[in-house]
Amino acid sequence: MKKDYSQVYNEMQDENFILSYKGQVGFVQINSLLRIIEDRLETAEQNPKTRKKVYNIATECYQNLSHHLEKHSEEIGMKGLAVFEAxxxxxxxxxxxxxxxxxxxxxxxxxxxxxxxxKEELREYHKQILGSEGFSEKGTAGLGFVDIARKSEGNLRYEFSHLDDNLAFFTLKVEIPRIENKQEHSS
Incomplete structure (x- = not known):
């Protein structure tokens, strides 16, 4: 498969493209990514509720990525991808x-x-998982996707790009609408 890297470069020059990271995804990397997002939100987002929501969803997404890299991913040179757009x-x-x-x-x-x-069924499903399933071998209760869906109040979008008979690249995309700051319109 031929890749047009000039197109990738041009896409990354888009002013909406805030962060792109490809590499190992562990505690240190997640904290660094979240600090960058927090800094950008602090300057770009007026609404504190939106800032908090975006930061919390980013935290869930990046932790979910870290928890779900395949067990042998480091052995075969696999890394994670994290993107943030505004x-x-x-x-x-x-x-x-x-x-x-x-x-x-x-x-x-x-x-x-x-x-x-x-929304209500999702809340009940969340309670059900907490009450009955306990924690997985990864130290989670299987709540990552559920928490992301609850906080984003929208459908999770995903795609699998098949690389060969055994391997696919899984992409998860979450959109968070900006909430207008009511104070701006009250004066």
């Missing part, structure tokens, strides 16, 4: 990582199920 009406947080094909169907089913739930 537009006049929304923010976009995207993550990407390699997954083995046997994980793909489980991920699709979970996200599709989460996307099918109403």
């Amino acid at each position: 537009y006049q009406d929304k923010y976009i947080i995207a993550t990407g990582n390699y997954v083995f094909k046997q994980s793909e169907q489980k991920i699709k089913e979970k996200i599709d199920y989460i996307n099918s739930l109403s």
Whole structure:
């Protein structure tokens, strides 16, 4: 597959493209990414509720990325991808990582199920997971996608790009609408 790197470069020159990271995703990297996002939000976002919501969703997305890199990803040179974009009406947080094909169907089913739930059903599903499933071997209760969906109040978008018979690149994209600051319109 031929890649047009000049197109990638031009896309990254877009003023809406705030952050792009490809590499190891661990505690240190997540904290660095979140500090950058926090700094950018502090200067670019007037509404404190939106700032908090975007920061919390970014935290969930990047932690989810860290928890779900495949077990052998370091051995085969796999790294994660984190992107943050800001537009006049929304923010976009995207993550990407390699997954083995046997994980793909489980991920699709979970996200599709989460996307099918109403706000109330999502809240109940969250309670159900906390009450019955306990913690996974990764130290999570399987709440990552659920928490992201609850906080973003929208569908999680995803894509799998197949690289070979065993491996796919999984991309998760979350859009967070900007909330108008009511104080601006009251005067």
